[in-house]
Structures are given as structure tokens and as C-alpha cells.
Amino acid sequence: MAILLAQHMPSDTNRPKLVVQNGQLALQSAPNQSKIFSIEVWTTAFIIFTSIYCNLHPERFQELLKYMSIIRLGAKRCNNLGWKHYDEQFRLRKAIDPNGSWATVDSELWLIYINDSTENKNYNSGSTSVNMNTGSNLKCYAFNYEGNCFKQACFYKHVCIRCNAGHPIITCPF
Incomplete structure (x- = not known):
């Protein structure tokens, strides 16, 4: 998601670096410096994601709105970044099974990330x-x-x- 916000970063920060690893030259991609640590920044990135995703899947628009509501609720309920980890893991699961609904809360992930007070x-x-x-x-x-x-x-x-x-x-x- 942070990649969607990359236009706010200088272009040379994303250039790969030439490094020596185990005696060999290797091209290493620079880590993404744009990180999401607030629900406001996540919402901005998710709106961009929704716009792109709905070009291919317009029938999923209502599901994505519900999903945004779920993540924002998670952010209100936990004092840490559990909502962010829930989102990341949920999207990884969606990549494996894209047919599932965005509007359905994954109860296992919710229990792990939203209700876990030891997260930090x-x-x-x-x-x-x-x-x-x-x-x-x-x-x-x-x-x-x-x-x-x-x-x-x-x-x-x-x-x-x-x-x-x-x-x-x-x-x-x-």
C-alpha cells in the first residue's frame, strides 16, 4: 500500500544499489521509505488502491468500502498498529484466494491483531x-x-x- 504513496518521495530514493554480498556484486533494491503508520495515511493509500482495483472489478466497490470501514473500526479499537497488520495479512490472504469477500471480517486475523494488547x-x-x-x-x-x-x-x-x-x-x- 505504501508504494501507492510513492509520488510524494524523491525519485532517487527508489534506485537500486550495487552492493557486495558474499564476495559477489549484487543489485539490491532500496527499501520503500514510505511507510504507513497512521489510519489517515492508510485511508489515503486505500482510496488510491480502490480506484485502481475497481477499474477491473467494479462489482467489488461496496465490499471495499465495507473493508475500509472494518479497518478504521480496528484502528479505533486498538492502541497499536494491529489494524495495519490485520490489513497486511488480510491482503496476503486475498492474493492467495481472490474470490473471497472484502466485506467479511477474517475472525482469526481479527483476534490475533486487533484484540492483542501485547502487539508492540x-x-x-x-x-x-x-x-x-x-x-x-x-x-x-x-x-x-x-x-x-x-x-x-x-x-x-x-x-x-x-x-x-x-x-x-x-x-x-x-
Whole structure:
């Protein structure tokens, strides 16, 4: 979602960098500097997303409005960024199963992210995680895009979304 707000960033911040890793030259994409940490910024990005998405799926417009309402309600109910993590994980699930409704609350994610008062406490160094859903191929969005995950018991794999190695995507050499 933060990529949708990229027009507010100087263009040279997104240029890839040439780095030396393991004795080899590699092209590393710069991490996205535009981050969403408030519901107001998220809403702006989501309106842009809705505009783009509804060009291909106009029948989903009402669902997306309901989804925005759900996320804004989540932001009111929790004092941390649980609403943001809910949104990220929900959209990852939508990428796997695009036929599901945007207007339906994912109760598992809601319980994990919105009702979790320990969300901002650092229980996990980011190098290891308790993966209670070992049969899942879902990867942790917080680990990949923020570099670490603060969940006491994260249900998602702490591996790179791009190459499945043990680093986050923001440091992926590929």
C-alpha cells in the first residue's frame, strides 16, 4: 500500500544499489521509505488502491468500502498498529484466494491483531519465530517489510517472500 504513496518521495530514493554480498556484486533494491503508520495515511493509500482495483472489478466497490470501514473500526479499537497488520495479512490472504469477500471480517486475523494488547512488545528478536501453523506457506508481512516481528507467537513463516531464505524481503539480494 505504501508504494501507492510513492509520488510524494524523491525519485532517487527508489534506485537500486550495487552492493557486495558474499564476495559477489549484487543489485539490491532500496527499501520503500514510505511507510504507513497512521489510519489517515492508510485511508489515503486505500482510496488510491480502490480506484485502481475497481477499474477491473467494479462489482467489488461496496465490499471495499465495507473493508475500509472494518479497518478504521480496528484502528479505533486498538492502541497499536494491529489494524495495519490485520490489513497486511488480510491482503496476503486475498492474493492467495481472490474470490473471497472484502466485506467479511477474517475472525482469526481479527483476534490475533486487533484484540492483542501485547502487539508492540518485543517478544521476538526477528531471527526465530514460533510458527504454530507449520502446514502454512504464508509468510509474515511484518518480518518481511519491517525487518522483524514483535508477535509472541507468530503464525506465519519468517522467511523472505521472494526467495524463501531466512532474511526479510527488504534485505533480499534478488
